[in-house]
Amino acid sequence: MNKIARIASVAATAALTLGLAGPAHAERYGIDDPSDTPHGSDLLAVDIQNRDHKLIVVTTHDNLRRAPSTGSGGLVYIDTDPENRGPEFVFVAGFYRGTDYQLIETQGFSPEQWGEPVDGNYSMDVDYARDKVRFEISRPAISGADDVRIAIKVSGTRTDGTSRGTVDWLGSRRAFTPWIARG
């Protein structure tokens, strides 16, 4: 085989590998969300990658700012067990400077159903320039669950100090995405 043919052969093999890896692995789900509230926390898009070793959720918002007065924050509910009604985990996070985040076990959507913090690796990063929040959750932190589906709720504080009218769910209230296969 001459050099050109060898390169072409390698390229063809690489293309085939990528072609097979696309649909069969790395399940990904993306969806836009309309402008629903006047607040900067308003959810505009979500991208979910259920990779083999970690779950990545990236949310896009109207306008995220560092100021604590924004009160911006969100809840990412993770459903891992279709036999058990509702989500099994909730990622609770503030989106302004100085706030913290925590992944918590839960029996459902209501804060009264929240349980203990999860012992595992997870992180959250806010990109104020791009109005994006990136949540990364290691597979063991969600008990090694395979397929997942997600529900997201965000909210903030208005200039009058109340949170009235700032709650925004991905889609409708307490609605989950379709099940997303483990990649």
Ligand SMILES: [Ca+2]
């Ligand atoms: Ca929205």
Ligand SMILES: [Ca+2]
């Ligand atoms: Ca469940």
